[in-house]
Amino acid sequence: MASNLDNSSGPLLEVRGLKKSFDNLEVLKGIDFSLNRGEALALIGVSGSGKTTLLRCLNFLEQPTEGQILVNGNVIYDAQNSSMLSEREIRKNRLHFGMVFQAFHLFPQYTALQNVTLARELLEKDSESFKRSRRQAMEEIRLEGAAILDSVGLSDKLDYYPHQLSGGQQQRVAIARALMLRPDILCFDEPTSALDPELTGEVLKVIRGLADRHTTMVIVTHEMKFAHDVSDQVLFMDQGYVVESGTPEEVFEHSKEERTKQFLERYFEGNNS
């Protein structure tokens, strides 16, 4: 489980000077931002601007070439001594973050409930409560998993396999699966981009609900209205830089940067036609 040492004075998440290159292509050119506990951050920008790469760096799916990531004031990643991190440490550190993928990536051979509980069972296998009573510990995890699936509106789908669920339902299972590990920060990588238009609503509703309950989130999205409504902070990225950041009002209604204005104009034109 992610540790919950409360360091309420500073931000929960801080990213400093993050850079990422693939071979000779620099995708992130120095990203700085911070996020307070209980707030939602929306990452917007055109495809290829580096949003997804940034999210993947937070989840240790990519190794940043430079920069630091801090959670609760503790450095959990520093590019300068990244090679010293053992696999075990990386595993522990990445549990600060939860990740919901664009294409869900549910495990096809497990039911919705098993998808949600699997990682917890594996993490707690060596814990004291498991040693005392395996059956009771498993039952507790199962009940918690069922409750979380209930909270995303899937109490009647516990025993369904992924291929028996709609895209929207699968993505809600994926959200429940991430929540089950109680991450400090929940990341969404374009959570509705793989869905048919009529199914995006149910997923966005779940994320809104999480925002209402002050879940700390980083959301990469192309749904501008949603980003506007749900986030406390918006980062507009372009070509590997954060071009503009601020509250939704500041970025969407009073953007200062030309590139932001152009991006938003093009987006809303495209969506009104």
Added chain:
Amino acid sequence: MTTTSAVLASLNGGLLENLKLFAVTLLLAIPLGLVITLGSMTRFKPIRWLTRTFVWIIRGTPLMLQLFVVLYAPGILFNTPMSSRFFAASLAFVINYAAYFSEIYRGGIESIPKGQYEACAVLGMTRTQTFFKVILLQVVKRITPSMGNEVITLTKDTSLARVIGLTEIIMCAERFTKKGLIWPLFSTGLYFLVMTGILTILLSWLEKKMDYFKA
């Protein structure tokens, strides 16, 4: 005068050799294939090239030739002749089939979407947990049809072992041909049909067992 029951007794005795070779090959080649797969997928290049060269040689030469090599090479090279023809046949078959299996495994493993590994990673699973809890069953489901093909081929390939003197079913039948009796040789076909028939049923049962999910 050769009685029908004498023919059947002889064929059944030969069949037993085929079945033994079949069982030993499957039992050992299935895990050995996995070891070869790991070798051919490792990031350590010398091992990878060595393994892939080995697979190329095994798949690139006739199994019949490999049987002869396994039978004679120890005697020629180390002056320790093969004592058992069954052992020699088993060795050649296990190596040959492990090489084919390893390529089927590799194809199966590489066909699993990267997203499955990433989902496991962000959930804090270890590599071992990822492979055994999430990847393996999906691979098994994907490779069952190809493995079924190989297993059915194997039942018939076991008769090749007669070239190094294993008294398997066709060799037994040929003895009657030399005495002017042809039907024992042709009837061996029925034995193979029954074996592959049973295997076909088993394989489709296995595929049905994994029908509950899509991968």
